[in-house]
Amino acid sequence: MSTPSVILYDHAYGDFTSGAEAAVRRETYGEDLGQSSWMTAAEWLGFADRIGVDASSNVLEVGSGSGGPGVYLALQRGCRLTGVDLNEHGVRNATALAEARGVADRVRFQTVDASRPLPFPDASFDAVMSNDAMCHIKGRGDVLRDWYRVLRPRGRAFFTDALVITGAVSHEEIATRSSIGFYLFVPPGENERALTAAGFTMLAVEDVTQNAADLSRRRHDARARYARELVEREGQENFDGLQRFLMCVHTVSAERRLSRFAYLAEKR
Numbered sequence: 001m002s003t004p005s006v007i008l009y010d011h012a013y014g015d016f017t018s019g020a021e022a023a024v025r026r027e028t029y030g031e032d033l034g035q036s037s038w039m040t041a042a043e044w045l046g047f048a049d050r051i052g053v054d055a056s057s058n059v060l061e062v063g064s065g066s067g068g069p070g071v072y073l074a075l076q077r078g079c080r081l082t083g084v085d086l087n088e089h090g091v092r093n094a095t096a097l098a099e100a101r102g103v104a105d106r107v108r109f110q111t112v113d114a115s116r117p118l119p120f121p122d123a124s125f126d127a128v129m130s131n132d133a134m135c136h137i138k139g140r141g142d143v144l145r146d147w148y149r150v151l152r153p154r155g156r157a158f159f160t161d162a163l164v165i166t167g168a169v170s171h172e173e174i175a176t177r178s179s180i181g182f183y184l185f186v187p188p189g190e191n192e193r194a195l196t197a198a199g200f201t202m203l204a205v206e207d208v209t210q211n212a213a214d215l216s217r218r219r220h221d222a223r224a225r226y227a228r229e230l231v232e233r234e235g236q237e238n239f240d241g242l243q244r245f246l247m248c249v250h251t252v253s254a255e256r257r258l259s260r261f262a263y264l265a266e267k268r
């Protein structure tokens with residue numbers, strides 16, 4: 001059985017300000033940062049605090065999406081931030097958002113394929129943060145070695161990965177779970193191994209699967225309430241595909257067959 005490819009990010013970022021997309025985000029996340037992931041505002045700030053982000057920090061955010069989480073972090077913690085994402089709709093939206101929220105002097109966004117060497121000098125950041133994007137990026141070993149390069153000594157790397165295989169998953173579930181683009185599924189321990197191989201010292205690993213289970217269900221149900229507007233924008237086939245994707249994320253996460261972990265590591 002082949003699963004049709006479903007478009008998520010082009011609609012989420014290209015239609016960012018549309019009434020239906022904004023309402024779905026509000027009803028999914030409570031506080032709407034503009035996220036397109038399994039993360040709440042409280043979780044994002046908690047991650048930043050564990051990394052030690054403050055007003056003196058220069059942060060690189062990999063997979064910055066709509067720019068909403070990066071702009072929010074800069075406003076809440078006073079840091080400088082550079083966000084990179086492959087999706088041009090996301091980068092365009094993010095740049096406008098930084099301007100509109102008055103932080104364009106210290107928050108900027110660039111279109112970058114983060115599977116390639118990053119266009120930044122050695123030791124130029126205090127922290128690299130990435131929420132729910134690593135699973136989309138090819139070549140994790142090289143990617144982490146490049147994060148190591150752009151971090152200053154004792155700088156911190158942080159990412160979440162919702163595709164750690166912690167139970168039995170069928171081929172149909174894998175196909176549905178990966179219907180919105182490139183995905184890498186990994187066994188438990190692989191991210192710790194890759195971070196250590198890149199030179200990092202592991203500081204912490206946290207199971208953050210519950211938000212994936214809860215937010216996927218809430219996003220599914222909120223989208224169902226705005227079905228008419230969303231179908232008009234994205235088409236019936238895409239709408240149905242995304243609903244199947246969200247229910248699949250909910251089921252495999254709630255049953256802990258795919259888990260989401262947060263990894264924190266430090267450059268030596």
Ligand SMILES: C[S@@+](CC[C@H](N)C(=O)[O-])C[C@H]1O[C@@H](n2cnc3c(N)ncnc32)[C@H](O)[C@@H]1O
Nearest residue numbers: 035036037063065085086087113114131133136
């Ligand atoms: C699940 S979204 C998370 C976005 C944001 N971090 C958030 O929490 O809302 C994953 C993001 O990774 C981006 N992405 C996928 N492949 C990428 C790549 N090779 N380089 C940079 N960004 C990539 C996608 O465009 C998308 O914005």
